[in-house]
Amino acid sequence: MLSTTRGLTFDDVILIPGYNGIRSRQDVSTDVIVGDRTFHIPIVSSNMDTITEIEMANAVTNLGGMSIMHRFMTIEANVAMFKKLQNPSKVGISIGIGDESMPRAEALVAAGAQIICVDVAHGHSKEVNRTVRMLREKWSNNILIIAGNVATYAGADYLAAAGADVIKVGIGSGSVCSTRIKTGFGVPQLTALQECHKVDRCIIADGGIRTPGDAVKALAAGADFIMLGGMLAGTDETPGETFTQKNHLNQDVKFKRFRGMASKEAQVDFMGGMAEWKTAEGVAVEVPCKGPVKNVILDVMGGIRSGLTYCGADTIKALQRKAQFMEITSAGFAEGTPHAIGRINVRQN
Numbered sequence: 001m002l003s004t005t006r007g008l009t010f011d012d013v014i015l016i017p018g019y020n021g022i023r024s025r026q027d028v029s030t031d032v033i034v035g036d037r038t039f040h041i042p043i044v045s046s047n048m049d050t051i052t053e054i055e056m057a058n059a060v061t062n063l064g065g066m067s068i069m070h071r072f073m074t075i076e077a078n079v080a081m082f083k084k085l086q087n088p089s090k091v092g093i094s095i096g097i098g099d100e101s102m103p104r105a106e107a108l109v110a111a112g113a114q115i116i117c118v119d120v121a122h123g124h125s126k127e128v129n130r131t132v133r134m135l136r137e138k139w140s141n142n143i144l145i146i147a148g149n150v151a152t153y154a155g156a157d158y159l160a161a162a163g164a165d166v167i168k169v170g171i172g173s174g175s176v177c178s179t180r181i182k183t184g185f186g187v188p189q190l191t192a193l194q195e196c197h198k199v200d201r202c203i204i205a206d207g208g209i210r211t212p213g214d215a216v217k218a219l220a221a222g223a224d225f226i227m228l229g230g231m232l233a234g235t236d237e238t239p240g241e242t243f244t245q246k247n248h249l250n251q252d253v254k255f256k257r258f259r260g261m262a263s264k265e266a267q268v269d270f271m272g273g274m275a276e277w278k279t280a281e282g283v284a285v286e287v288p289c290k291g292p293v294k295n296v297i298l299d300v301m302g303g304i305r306s307g308l309t310y311c312g313a314d315t316i317k318a319l320q321r322k323a324q325f326m327e328i329t330s331a332g333f334a335e336g337t338p339h340a341i342g343r344i345n346v347r348q349n
């Protein structure tokens, strides 16, 4: 029989403040421990070609987070890039499920890579399972295996059983993603995280985080890390040229390109074109330049530290234990966004 279930995302909920015994938001820990590795901030830069290459990886890992380099380059270029990193043990490399995936993994592990991310759009698949098992067999427990993307308990459990240490969660939630429009599939991200969190593995919340508040909600829903694409787009450390365009006031504004890896533009660049049997599941956009990535990350981290104290939680794990979500209405959502200017205008009229 047909049935439907309810899925929620960040804007559908709010976190309910709880008793706080922590003196200062400086007294909370944002450490994330994965196996024998500790990251001081729960932020991962996305493995997209307009987000993470050397400069982004160095900046994010210097701030205590993790980075995952994209794989849309030759194996040789990938190895050369990896060798230039300042903190290789905190930077992951990406592979897919095609024929060149194992040779890429082998070349990069030989160059010192310790974190491998098996990354495809629909990770609840036989091929991803097979790839994860091959990596696990080959390197035992010497490497950290991240696998995804999934959005259900069944998907996360399947990859955990294959040997993944970390599960990447998010189908159709990304800022330049059109999977839900093109296919009708996906799971609203908050529900996806709550479901995948039931599997005993580290979780990366990937896609759809637009504000520090979304980051706190993702962590509270069970994510150990948040992966950022759009929030980091346009920062100085992203790959790509800066160009100037006029805005609607005829002022010169600097922009950078940001694109989904399944956009037509990215497919043309990396595959030489879009096959006729495929449709693009991502878009390409121009984003205004934002300055150093450090400013974005400090803003997100400030929100996370403050969020921990609103919950009375001194660690992310405590946040996950104590957090209580309340489902809100559209009026509740509107109330929670800055609205002073609108009010003044109403009074003046």
Ligand code: 5GP
Pocket (backbone or CB within 6 Å): 046, 047, 048, 121, 149, 170, 172, 173, 174, 175, 176, 177, 178, 179, 206, 207, 208, 209, 227, 228, 229, 230, 231, 259, 260, 261, 262, 263, 281, 282, 283
């Ligand atoms: P954001 O932080 O921009 O909301 O989401 C970033 C995530 O979107 C990436 O880490 C990746 O999982 C996902 N993504 C990137 N490109 C595409 C695409 O072209 N299509 C889809 N469906 N997802 C994408």
